[in-house]
Amino acid sequence: MTMNWIAIGDINDIPLRGARCVRTPTGKIAVFRTAHDEVFAIEDHCPHKGGPLSQGIVHGTAVTCPLHNWVISLETGKALGADEGEVRTIPIRNDNGALFVALESLALAAAE
Template sequence: MNWHPIGDISDIPLRGSRCVKTPHMNIAIFRTSENEVYAIENRCPHKGGPLSEGIVHGNAVTCPLHNWVISLETGKALGADDGAVCTIPLRNEGGALYIALESLVMAAE
């Protein structure tokens, strides 16, 4: 797999996020209160809201537009809502973060 550096875990506040723009899609990188880090497509499956601007709680994020809750682990909408976003493989090597670029190409096709 081709791993692309995207920064350091310290660049993302606890229960916060940052957005990484790629030629294929915008990726939201989330850091939970437990220091877990996830990468998902930065577009809610409901109406395309920017998930990187949502509220992180546990291993989920709530979309800022219509309160859909998205699992950071699976990318699936939780509760009664139905839909999903792409999850992107992410590596944390001593705080240095990397995403797998090949998965972005496959997800965009």
């Protein structure tokens, strides 16, 4: 399947070890930037109580939910440690600082 990519901004719009929330036709996603300029996109809600992951603390390739301190892997979307649950990861591409997410993945998420 060919991916259609939608532009969502520039990597410099996101602080190091920070996040931004992006509204899409299918809901909000959180886009994260690590200390090493890696970028990840996941659904912007914790699997525990729906907390806004985009407002969490980024450490390594994980984010800690601001509500109840669940730690979510930015690579897999899965809760780490003893917690169970996961959020959908969204394919993201960094083209010399310009960020794009895969349109098909967003549409599939809305259909499920």
